[in-house]
Amino acid sequence: MRKLFIAAVAALTLSASAAQAAGGAYVPELKDVNWSFEGFFGQYDQKQLRRGFQIYNEVCSACHSLRLVAYRNLSALGFTEDEIKEIAAEKSIRLPHGDAGALLNDDGEFFTREAKPSDKFVSPFPNDAAAIDANGALPPDLSLVAKSRLGGPEYLYSFLMGYMDEVPEEVAHQKGFILNEDKSFNIYFPGYYTSMPPQMMDELVEYEDGTEATAVQHAEDIVAFLNWAAEPELDERKSLGLKVMLFLLVLTAMLYALKRKIWADVKH
Amino acid sequence: MSSPEWNNPVVKWVDDRLPVFSLMHHSTAGYPTPRNLSYWWNFGSLALTVLIVMVVTGIFLVMSYTPHVDMAFDSVERIMRDVNYGWLIRYIHMNGASMFFIVVYIHIFRGLYYGSYKGPREILWILGVVILLLMMGTAFMGYVLPWGQMSLWGATVITNLFSAFPIVGDFIVTLLWGGFSVDNPTLNRFFSLHYLLPFVLFAVVGLHLWALHAVKSNNPLGVEMKQPEDSIPFHPYFTIKDLFGMGLFFMFFLFFVFWAPNFFGEPDNYIPANPMVTPPHIVPEWYFLPFYAILRAITFDIFIIPAKLGGVLAMFASIILLMVLPWLDRSKVKSCKFRPVYKWFFWILFLDCIFLGYLGKKPAEGSYIIMAQLATLYYFAHFLVILPLMSKIEKVVDLPESISAAVLKKSEDA
Numbered sequence: 188m189r190k191l192f193i194a195a196v197a198a199l200t201l202s203a204s205a206a207q208a209a210g211g212a213y214v215p216e217l218k219d220v221n222w223s224f225e226g227f228f229g230q231y232d233q234k235q236l237r238r239g240f241q242i243y244n245e246v247c248s249a250c251h252s253l254r255l256v257a258y259r260n261l262s263a264l265g266f267t268e269d270e271i272k273e274i275a276a277e278k279s280i281r282l283p284h285g286d287a288g289a290l291l292n293d294d295g296e297f298f299t300r301e302a303k304p305s306d307k308f309v310s311p312f313p314n315d316a317a318a319i320d321a322n323g324a325l326p327p328d329l330s331l332v333a334k335s336r337l338g339g340p341e342y343l344y345s346f347l348m349g350y351m352d353e354v355p356e357e358v359a360h361q362k363g364f365i366l367n368e369d370k371s372f373n374i375y376f377p378g379y380y381t382s383m384p385p386q387m388m389d390e391l392v393e394y395e396d397g398t399e400a401t402a403v404q405h406a407e408d409i410v411a412f413l414n415w416a417a418e419p420e421l422d423e424r425k426s427l428g429l430k431v432m433l434f435l436l437v438l439t440a441m442l443y444a445l446k447r448k449i450w451a452d453v454k455h
Numbered sequence: 456m457s458s459p460e461w462n463n464p465v466v467k468w469v470d471d472r473l474p475v476f477s478l479m480h481h482s483t484a485g486y487p488t489p490r491n492l493s494y495w496w497n498f499g500s501l502a503l504t505v506l507i508v509m510v511v512t513g514i515f516l517v518m519s520y521t522p523h524v525d526m527a528f529d530s531v532e533r534i535m536r537d538v539n540y541g542w543l544i545r546y547i548h549m550n551g552a553s554m555f556f557i558v559v560y561i562h563i564f565r566g567l568y569y570g571s572y573k574g575p576r577e578i579l580w581i582l583g584v585v586i587l588l589l590m591m592g593t594a595f596m597g598y599v600l601p602w603g604q605m606s607l608w609g610a611t612v613i614t615n616l617f618s619a620f621p622i623v624g625d626f627i628v629t630l631l632w633g634g635f636s637v638d639n640p641t642l643n644r645f646f647s648l649h650y651l652l653p654f655v656l657f658a659v660v661g662l663h664l665w666a667l668h669a670v671k672s673n674n675p676l677g678v679e680m681k682q683p684e685d686s687i688p689f690h691p692y693f694t695i696k697d698l699f700g701m702g703l704f705f706m707f708f709l710f711f712v713f714w715a716p717n718f719f720g721e722p723d724n725y726i727p728a729n730p731m732v733t734p735p736h737i738v739p740e741w742y743f744l745p746f747y748a749i750l751r752a753i754t755f756d757i758f759i760i761p762a763k764l765g766g767v768l769a770m771f772a773s774i775i776l777l778m779v780l781p782w783l784d785r786s787k788v789k790s791c792k793f794r795p796v797y798k799w800f801f802w803i804l805f806l807d808c809i810f811l812g813y814l815g816k817k818p819a820e821g822s823y824i825i826m827a828q829l830a831t832l833y834y835f836a837h838f839l840v841i842l843p844l845m846s847k848i849e850k851v852v853d854l855p856e857s858i859s860a861a862v863l864k865k866s867e868d869a
């Protein structure tokens with residue numbers, strides 16, 4: 188019954204998203220990945236999240252902010268307090284003024300301080316305008332992308348792996364399609380051309396845990412990390428859910444037995 | 456039905472001065488209920504349960520929510536990430552809204568099928584429609600509070616509808632906005648009203664139940680209770696049946712909360728509101744979709760009524776129409792069980808509503824518009840043509856003599 192229900196829900200979502208995609212331009216089906224955090228019992232793989240964090244920290248953070256996540260939250264990935272302090276201290280936060288009230292220091296630069304575990308992840312650019320100026324388009328904040336895109340982690344994975352050197356037939360033949368040499372072609376990105384250059388390549392980072400550094404591995408890891416950034420409560424949510432369901436199942440069964448007993452001699 | 460004699464002296468002392476114990480007795484062990492109610496009669500108590508759940512979770516959310524355009528989105532994320540069990544409270548409240556509509560839509564269709572709107576339950580039914588309208592207002596304003604993209608743009612589209620009214624239109628819109636666009640004053644007043652309306656709902660639900668207790672429940676046969684054997688006391692029979700239903704319902708509800716919390720939501724609402732960027736598809740929450748389809752179906756002027764106003768009027772009419780339903784359906788027979796022809800029209804109406812919901816999600820272009828126009832036409836034709844006509848020409852099946860007679864016959868046959 189439960190399987191049936193999940194299947195029905197899945198079918199509904201799938202048909203809904205397929206129908207939505209079918210509305211306009213050609214978009215292939217999203218790539219399917221078997222995430223550790225899928226399904227009833229699925230949970231995050233802490234090692235994978237750490238690898239994903241490494242990619243964010245070494246690559247994506249050059250352009251993308253992650254403003255809703257704090258350094259202290261990294262304890263969920265198994266980092267110790269000292270490690271978190273070190274990670275935070277690598278970043279500096281611009282201060283509005285120095286101790287004496289001056290706006291700039293003796294070198295004519297802004298005053299800064301080291302980030303602390305209680306700080307949110309430091310953004311690469313001071314504001315949106317600067318980010319657009321440097322990148323040609325706004326690199327969106329990544330804290331909630333796993334929830335704010337239709338298809339969630341599947342979409343993110345497909346997007347990261349969706350860059351193509353050659354424009355496929357289905358797209359090239361579409362009415363109104365124009366080649367754009369300044370941007371990158373990505374089959375999953377709405378409008379096909381994105382200002383973000385392709386990122387996923389073999390040996391993008393050298394994993395601290397020795398995992399083989401393939402593009403596919405990188406993509407899975409960073410997306411798992413982004414999903415954690417968007418839904419840090421997932422592990423707790425599902426394990427609490429199982430307990431609550433078990434309780435409700437027993438309670439409801441008892442209520443049913445009681446109902447049968449109370450109604451036993453009533454014709455209805 | 457007289458009050459019992461209270462043995463406990465304290466209870467008696469209180470009851471003589473404020474008859475709360477008598478009241479409780481009258482609405483439980485002393486309240487006669489048809490013995491043949493099916494599980495479709497569980498949905499009223501379920502609706503009340505969801506209302507309570509919504510109010511309780513809502514009050515906790517408010518403790519950490521900030522109704523300001525610069526802070527609302529982040530304050531909700533703080534609830535999700537830093538407040539203890541904030542994610543649980545928010546996901547219950549968020550999915551609770553959808554559950555409320557699922558339960559109440561079933562409750563309404565139950566009433567339509569069994570003719571529960573007919574005399575003597577007209578006021579009970581009309582209060583129900585008032586409840587539905589209040590729920591819609593509450594849900595709409597609640598959706599604006601997290602101040603995501605869909606909050607802002609949904610609010611913009613819907614509030615703009617009022618500008619269709621001649622003369623007063625622009626005034627109403629400015630009043631709703633508290634300015635010249637959906638902005639901080641809009642968020643503030645919506646927040647205030649979103650907190651107020653559920654308590655108004657409580658009051659109207661109170662009237663709804665008062666009316667119910669005056670006229671008593673209808674039942675699957677649509678034959679009123681006539682003799683003592685037709686009824687059983689509400690307590691313990693329906694208290695236990697309602698509790699069992701609640702157990703099942705909470706499993707359904709919490710499945711979404713724990714495993715698919717964003718199933719009913721729009722991904723776009725996880726992007727902070729941005730007045731400079733319009734999302735490609737602005738769609739309302741699923742429970743508004745049939746009405747949204749009706750709104751957009753009117754693409755042509757009707758005499759002097761411009762299309763936009765026509766759409767707004769059609770949308771409101773589709774709900775207000777329900778209020779006069781008791782006077783459109785003149786058939787003496789309540790339950791569809793004994794209406795062999797109308798029964799099928801009931802199911803066609805049901806499918807029509809689902810279809811309208813589907814169309815509400817589609818872009819208003821090409822053949823979708825024509826389909827929405829036909830579905831809208833059918834919706835109104837059902838109430839204004841088919842129903843009155845049916846009352847005249849349908850040959851109904853003979854009604855059983857009484858509830859108890861039918862129940863006894865059924866158990867003998869079995």
Ligand code: HEM
Nearest residue numbers: 496498499500502503566571580583584586587660672673
């Ligand atoms: C906040 C929402 C609502 C609550 C809490 C609520 C509550 C209840 C309860 C507890 C009952 C008795 C149990 C039952 O018959 O299922 C009832 C009966 C009824 N309700 Fe509601 N209700 C709500 C909304 C509505 C709406 C929107 C309508 C119709 C438009 C409606 C129409 C009726 C009718 C006609 C009955 C009597 C049904 C019968 O006896 O066959 N209710 N309601």
